[in-house]
Structure formats: C-alpha cells, structure tokens
Amino acid sequence: MPDFIALAPLGTADLLAAELVAMGVAGGRERAWGVTFSGSLADAYRVCLWSRVASRVLLRLGSAPAATPEALYTGARGIDWSQHVAADATLAVDFDATRSAITHTRYGALKVKDAIVDQLRELRGSRPNVATERPDVRVNVRVVADEAVFAIDLAGESLHRRGWRGAGVAAPLKENLAAALLLRCGWPAVAAAGGAFVDPMCGSGTLPIEAATMAADIAPGLGREYFGFLGWSGHDAAAWESLRAEAQARRAAAPLPVGRVFGSDQDGRAIELARAAAVRAGVDPLVTLERRTLAELRAPGPSGLVLVNPPYGERLGEAEALKPLYAQLGTVLRERFDGWQAGVFTGNPALGRELGLEARRRHRMFNGPIEAQLLRFEVGAPHYSREYRPGRLPPVDPSRREAPGAQMFANRLRKNLEARGRWAQREGIRCYRVYDADMPEYAFAVDLYGNGLQYAYVQEYAAPPTVPEERVRSRRAEVVAVLPQVLGLDDAQIWFRTRRRQRGAAQYNKVAAEQAFHEVAEGGLKFLVNFDDYLDTGLFLDHRPVRSRLRELAAGRRFLNLFGYTGSATVYAAAGGAQSTTTVDLSRTYLDWARRNLELNGFRGREHVLVQADVIDWLERAPAGGWDLVFLDPPTFSNSKRMTGTLDVQRDHVALLRAAARVLAPGGLLVFSTNYSRFALDPAALPELQVEDISRATIPKDFERSPRIHRCFLVRRVAPAT
Numbered sequence: 024m025p026d027f028i029a030l031a032p033l034g035t036a037d038l039l040a041a042e043l044v045a046m047g048v049a050g051g052r053e054r055a056w057g058v059t060f061s062g063s064l065a066d067a068y069r070v071c072l073w074s075r076v077a078s079r080v081l082l083r084l085g086s087a088p089a090a091t092p093e094a095l096y097t098g099a100r101g102i103d104w105s106q107h108v109a110a111d112a113t114l115a116v117d118f119d120a121t122r123s124a125i126t127h128t129r130y131g132a133l134k135v136k137d138a139i140v141d142q143l144r145e146l147r148g149s150r151p152n153v154a155t156e157r158p159d160v161r162v163n164v165r166v167v168a169d170e171a172v173f174a175i176d177l178a179g180e181s182l183h184r185r186g187w188r189g190a191g192v193a194a195p196l197k198e199n200l201a202a203a204l205l206l207r208c209g210w211p212a213v214a215a216a217g218g219a220f221v222d223p224m225c226g227s228g229t230l231p232i233e234a235a236t237m238a239a240d241i242a243p244g245l246g247r248e249y250f251g252f253l254g255w256s257g258h259d260a261a262a263w264e265s266l267r268a269e270a271q272a273r274r275a276a277a278p279l280p281v282g283r284v285f286g287s288d289q290d291g292r293a294i295e296l297a298r299a300a301a302v303r304a305g306v307d308p309l310v311t312l313e314r315r316t317l318a319e320l321r322a323p324g325p326s327g328l329v330l331v332n333p334p335y336g337e338r339l340g341e342a343e344a345l346k347p348l349y350a351q352l353g354t355v356l357r358e359r360f361d362g363w364q365a366g367v368f369t370g371n372p373a374l375g376r377e378l379g380l381e382a383r384r385r386h387r388m389f390n391g392p393i394e395a396q397l398l399r400f401e402v403g404a405p406h407y408s409r410e411y412r413p414g415r416l417p418p419v420d421p422s423r424r425e426a427p428g429a430q431m432f433a434n435r436l437r438k439n440l441e442a443r444g445r446w447a448q449r450e451g452i453r454c455y456r457v458y459d460a461d462m463p464e465y466a467f468a469v470d471l472y473g474n475g476l477q478y479a480y481v482q483e484y485a486a487p488p489t490v491p492e493e494r495v496r497s498r499r500a501e502v503v504a505v506l507p508q509v510l511g512l513d514d515a516q517i518w519f520r521t522r523r524r525q526r527g528a529a530q531y532n533k534v535a536a537e538q539a540f541h542e543v544a545e546g547g548l549k550f551l552v553n554f555d556d557y558l559d560t561g562l563f564l565d566h567r568p569v570r571s572r573l574r575e576l577a578a579g580r581r582f583l584n585l586f587g588y589t590g591s592a593t594v595y596a597a598a599g600g601a602q603s604t605t606t607v608d609l610s611r612t613y614l615d616w617a618r619r620n621l622e623l624n625g626f627r628g629r630e631h632v633l634v635q636a637d638v639i640d641w642l643e644r645a646p647a648g649g650w651d652l653v654f655l656d657p658p659t660f661s662n663s664k665r666m667t668g669t670l671d672v673q674r675d676h677v678a679l680l681r682a683a684a685r686v687l688a689p690g691g692l693l694v695f696s697t698n699y700s701r702f703a704l705d706p707a708a709l710p711e712l713q714v715e716d717i718s719r720a721t722i723p724k725d726f727e728r729s730p731r732i733h734r735c736f737l738v739r740r741v742a743p744a745t
Contacts, residue, residue, distance in 0.1 A: 027067050028081040028174060029074065030057040034388035035203040039076045046073060065262040067177055068252070072244040072266055075202035075237065078181045081163050081174035082257075089171035092125060092134050098171050099138035099164075105146055107175055109256050113154035114139065117176065120166040135164050135173075159254025179251025186246035187232065187304035189296060194229050196332055196368075200390060201233045202243070207386055207397055208366040210328050214238040214283070218364075219327035223320045223352070225286030228297025228312060230330055235284045235306040240277035242270040246304065279309050285323055287315035317348075320355050328364045329356060329402075335371035335395075346377050353378030356402050362492070363402045370395040381520075401521075403496075416481075416517045417503050424508070429501035432465045436509050446724060453544040454564055456725040460484060467502055470564060471510075472552060474544035479510050480554055483521045518554040542623070546571060548594055549623045551616065561589040561616060565732045566656075568721045569696055573654055574599035576692060580651035583607070585638050585683060590617025592654050593631070594624055603630040605650070609637050639670065642682040651691045655683045659699040672697050677708045684712055684740055693738035696721075700731045713739045 031039040033055065040053045043060060046069050051060035057077070060066070071080050084107075087098025108114060116139070118132035125131045136153065139162065144150040151160075161176040183197040196204075205211075210220065214237070222230040236243060244250075245267070252258045284306075288294055291314045301307040333352065336342035356365055357379060369375060370393045375382065378400075386397040423429055439457045447455050458469040466484040471477060481502075486495045507514045540551040545567065552560040570592055573582075577599035584593045587606035590613075597604055604626075606617050614633045621631055634641065638657070657679060661670040672679070676697070683693055706714050715737040719730070726732045 024061045024063060025067075026059065026061050026083040027070075027177075028057060028059050028083055029070055029077045030079040030081070031076050032078060032197070032200050032203065032389060034386065035076050035200070038203050038206050039074065042074050042076055043070065046070065064257070064259050065266065068259075068263050068266050071178055071182065071250055071252070072242050072270060074182065074199075075233070075243050076199050076206070077178075078183060078199055079163070079176055079178045080182070081176055084173045084175065086170055086172045088169060089166050090124060090169040092130065095125060095131065095164075095166070095171055096134045096138045099135045099173065100142050102173055104139045104142055105256075107256050108139065108143060108151055108160050109254070110147055110149065110151075112151050112159035112254055112256070114151045114160050114162070115153060115155055115158040116162045116164065118164045118166075122168045123166045124169065125166060131164065131166065135162065157249050158251075160256075161251045175251070175255060175257075177250065177252040177255070179249055179253075182244065184247065185236075185243050185304065186248060187300050188227075189299055189303070194227050196229045196390065198229060198233055198243070200388070201229045202237065203388070204330060204332075204366060204368055204397055205230070205234055205237060205328075207388075208328055208330055208364060208399060210234055210330070211237060213326075213328045213364060214279075216326070219282075219322075219324045220284045221320070221323065221327065221329045221360075222286045222331055223288075223315075223317055223329070223355070224331050224333055225288050225297055225312065226290070226293045226332075228286055228293075228300050228310070230332065231284050231286035231297070231310050231312065232301055232304050232306060234330075235279060235301075235309045236304060238283065239274065239279035239306065239309060241274050241305070245270050245274070279306075281309060282311070282323070284310045286310060286312045287320065289314065289316045317351055317355060320359065322360045322363065326362055328366070329360055330366040330368075332368045335369045335374060342371050342374060345371075345374055349374045349377035350379070353380055356380065356400070360402045365400040365402050367398045367400070368395060369398065372396040372398065416506065416514045416519045417499075419504055419507065419514060420500055421504060423500045423504035426501050426504075428465070428498060429505050432462060432502055433505040433509050435461055436469065436505075440509070443725060451547075452567070454562065454567075455723075456564055459726070459728045461728065465498055465502060469506075469510075470560075472541070472543045472560070472562075474542055474549065476541075477512065477516065478541060478543075478554065479506070479512055479517045480560055481506065481517060481519045483519070485521055520558065540619075545591075546574070546595065546598075548598055550591055550594070550620055551589075551623065562591055563698075565698075565723060565726045565729075566592075566696065566721075567723050569694065569733075569735055570595040572721070573652070573694060576652055576694075577601040580691075581605075581649065581688070583650040583653045583686065585642070585653065585655045586657045587617055587633075588613050588656075590614075590620045590633075592656070593617060594620050594626065596652070596654075597621065597626040597631065598624065601652070603632070605632045605634060607634045607636055607638050607641055609635065611635050639679075639682070642686065645686045647685050648688045648691075649686050651688045653683050653687060653691070653693045654696075655679065655693060656696045659697065672699050673702055676702075677705055680709060680712060680738060684738060687740055689740075691740070694735065695738055696733055696735045698733045702734050704734075704736065711741055713741050 029039055036053050036057055040051050040058045043051045048060055048062050048066050051058040067080050084102050087101055089095040089098055116132040116136045118128045140150045161179050163174045163176045165172050183199040185198050220234040225231050294312050294314045297312045301310045336345050375398045380400045382398040382400055384399040388395055388397055436458050443457045453473040456470050460466045468482045470480045539555050540553050543550055543552050550562050552562050554560055573592055574595040577596035579602055582596040582601040582604045584606040587608040590606050593604045593606045608614050614635055618633055657672050659672050687693055717737055718734045721735040722730055
C-alpha cells in the first residue's frame, strides 16, 4: 500500500490522528507536524474530503540523498515522473529544508523542477508548463539532514480553504485551526447532547461556520472545486465520485436543528462578510449571525459551548489596553453562562487571568507563527477564582455556616484534625490528609501542608451526573463557608479545586501559570509544592511510606527513578546515602522541579543525573545491570510513541517490568508502584521475576479510608538455576 503524509498545524497532530482512526484509516503514526499512514488511494481521498484539521495530504514517492544541489537533482530524476505528470499538465514544486546545505528554497525548488522537466522532455520531446496557482500537479519536496523526500501534494492547496471564504477576506483564524479549537473544546459531544454554540467575537464567521458544518456532518472538503489529485495522472475518478456521493448522503441525513449556532460581533461589516460566507458554506439557515456588543450577549440556552478568539495585542503596550475587554468577557461568562463550557484562544495567556475563571485545561497551539494557548473553562461558582486568581478558595458565604450540613461537616473535620494532628505530631509528619470524603455526601479531600506556615489543599470529587447540580452547589457552599474557621487558616492559605477522573497524563497537566512554589517539609527533608498551576501539588502524600522505604534501601546503591515527576523519591534516596541517583522523565518542567528539590536539600554534583527522555525509549538504550535500586512509578495512562501509541499500566506492566528489571544489577531491587485502583498484576507472565506485594504496608494512616489509593510491589530477578 502507498505511504501518505498528512500535515497539520503545530499542536494539533493528536486531533488529526484521532480523525484518521474515526475514518477507519488505521496504523497512523503521529509526528509533531502531522501523521504518516499507509492505505489505499481512497483512504487518502477520504482524508482530503473529511479531515477538518489536516492542511495537506501528500503521497510519498521516495527519498534520496541531497547533500548538494546536484545530488538533489539526481535524486529527483530517479523518480519516473511520467506516471504522475500528463503531457499537457501544469506543474509546481514546493520545497523546504531543515539542517541542509541547500538553504535557498526557491533554488531547491528550481533544481527539482529542472530535473522533472528535463526527464519529461527527453522522454516525450516536450516539457510541462509551470503554474504557481492551482497547477495540475504540485510536487512537495522536504529535505531534512541532507535527505530529500519527494511527494505529490494531493490537496494541491491548503485544505483549510473550504471554498466558502470570500475573495480577499482576511481571517484571524484558518478554518482547520478553528476546527481544531472546536474539537479540543469537545464541541461534537456538546452538540450531540443538544447544547448550543456561541462566539461573541466572530469576525468573519470562521468559528460559527465550522461549528455548524461539524454538527451537521458536512464534509469540509465538499465545497472545494480544486484538489491536487484532480489533474494528477494517477487519479481514480470513480473512487473520488463515490466518496463525494457518500458525503452528500451523510449531509442530507444529518440536519442540524435551527437555533443552535450563534455568532456576534460589534463590527457590522464583519457580520455582513460572515453571513455571505455562511451562504456559500450552505449553513446560513443554521447559523444566527448578529451585530451585538459583548455587553448585550445572552446565553441562548441552558448549556453549550462559548468559544472566542479575542484580540491579544501583538505590539508592545496593546496587551495592557486589552485587560478591560478580557475582564468584561469573564464577567459576561460568569453572570450569564453558568453551567456552560468555554474556550478562549489567545496569543497572550497572561490576559486570561483577567477572566476571573480557573482554566481546567491549557493547550499549546500555534496561530501561524504565533505561539498561543487555548484556555478551557467550566463556567460555574467552583471555578471562579478569588480575586481572580486560579485555584483559590471561592468566595465565602457566611450565612451558610449555620446550615445543618455545614455544622455536620465542620464537626467531623474538627474531630479528624484533633486525632490526625496528634498522630502527625507524634510521627513528625508535616504534610498529611485530614479528611477524605468521610461523609460521602460531602465528597472532599482536605490535605494540610506545613513547614512553619501551614497551607490547605482542598479537592472536591466531581459528583456523579445523577446528583442534581443545585445540591452539589449547596454542599460546596457549606464546606467553603466553614473551612477557614475550622482549619484556623486565612482563606488566602487555602486552595480549592474540583477533581475529575483523569486519563493520560492529565493529572500532571498545567491548569494555570502562576509558578508560585511553597516550601514544605516531609521526613526531615524539604520540598517545593505548587498549589496554583497543576492538578497535583508535586508531592504525592500517599507515597510517604514508599519514599521512606526507598531511603532505607538506598545506602551505597545506585538509584534509578523512572517517571521521576518532581524527584521526591530521588531526594529520599539521596538522603539515604545512595551512591548515585538518576532521574528520568519526559518533562523538562518536572526535571527542573526535581533539580530544585535536590538542591534545596543540599544534593548537587555529577552523581545526581537528570535525564529528559521518554522512559520506554530510554530503557531500551540504558545499560543492562547499571542500577542496584530502581523505582518505577508510571502514570496510569500516558501518550507514548512506543507500546501501540499509549502507555496503559494495566496492559503494559509486564513489558515495563521486564524492561526495568533488565537494568537491575545482580541482587538489585525494583520497587514498582501504581495508582491505578483496579490494577491486577500478572505474575504468571513474569516467571523470571520474583514479585512481593507490599501494598498494605505502604498505605499510610491518613489514607486508610482509601486502601486502594496505590499498589506497591518489590520485584527481584530470579537467579538462574544451576
């Protein structure tokens, strides 16, 4: 089967990969710039027709060395262009190079064009003409490290051009980037559930039109007149017409109810352009486009998605002037869109603080050359930030303190504080959990962190959908009302979050950008925690006994910390007298955090190595027998280029344990831990390893209510029989 390359805007390759899977195109491999896949020509046509994120689809013809212009010319002539370029066809060549001696793109394109033209002239006695706009055949050439890849551009021009944009209309968002934002915000699920869409700064209508075509199952390429494959000699016209007929049928079978998609803007001329574009896109009956100021905006229904691409000030001094606009947007969302989802796409994330909402997710994306962020919000009281700072305690309503439920919760929390406080003082523990959904109807976790000053980190477990939202809000207000008084803390010392079930590495993802660290103490050591920026603080309290055991085991040993996170286990091992430590994690942010934790405790020098790498890739290259003590604490799920695209600790633990055990020295010990509550180890698949379950002994007293908070095992290699 032929090989294809689907290109996408930076930061959207995962969305493109998901699109391909949904289309039935299997086996794609995600790259930073897109996805490579193998399949039929019809598969490639389907991507051209249906992908909302892709910018181009390339048919890979081959590769050749291209260290010099002459070598590039020779490599291009090595391809039989008569199979691709008809005698009367027009031709264009796109050329790009990275880490190449050929630095001039026009010169590189000229050499490839000359090679094609010379070959066809010798073969046919005539040469194709060059056409820079909409040629019959567009050739794509990319040189990386002096290796050229030659391809046919089946799209011909960027797939973001859907065919409905008016001539000469400049848009702040390309259509495929707009579609990526909608997918990131979960618009298909919101639409399927009956929610509405609102863009209060819609400009020429890109987001509302994309939202309508997406919800109405209209193929984004259905309105295009031009594709690069239409004039290509290998074109399969029957396959293409079959796909178009299928798309027409799907469009007719999935009408979108009127009154679900709304766009507005204070610029009347922009609304005129948006309406004309909606007509060309065939969605004008489905999209309501009105001239309206932000102050006039109202929610058209009880739930939905607000997605907006506000200005963000590209020039010096503009950002300061935009603060009132962002503040007004936040006020409108809080006052009129309670219960909605919201997304704000901005090239100046600092302006997002003016919204007064706590971003639950941030996605790094690019609008052309501009690095930007998509800030995603759940609009509702628990997500409002005190003084508009993410993560702080929501405003306290003193009138709720006397409610019976508030008093019950306060009494239980006081009782726990007294008993747990005595235990913590006796054990010398400064960071511990004092409440863990002891009363199920008040499903919160309250953790105390101390080192002189004391802080509280409060997490609300998301209620199941069967619990009415009004009841959830009422209980939250009762808890918030009594927390400062019972804990004896100023509300500025209390952080509050709503925690939902996470997949992948979501528990490690940033939710803000404050970069505010606090020093706390544990086990006679010091650690930096962050209550503002991450769902987890940087110190897993339930792992306290595991870290203590690592310290006891580390003396004189070479210690390896895999999926090292913020390096707390490494600090314990170093404090226990480890001969050396190696910490491996893919995140530069967490490795820097680990370095700071080590230095905070006086551990510096070459014997403490920090490695930024994919752990699975790194283990394949690591020397066998290089470490005496290994700590393996992988996330439950994680994206990885290995292991069929994702790391799943249940599915992949056998391979992980074997890879980690390979680097154990004779007599070495592997400590394996996982927070997957339903984890089941498969010892029969690991006959070469001796596994001891020590989970019960590693659950601390303050987590006894959650005995499956983690699982922990000691793993040794079985000595070969003599």
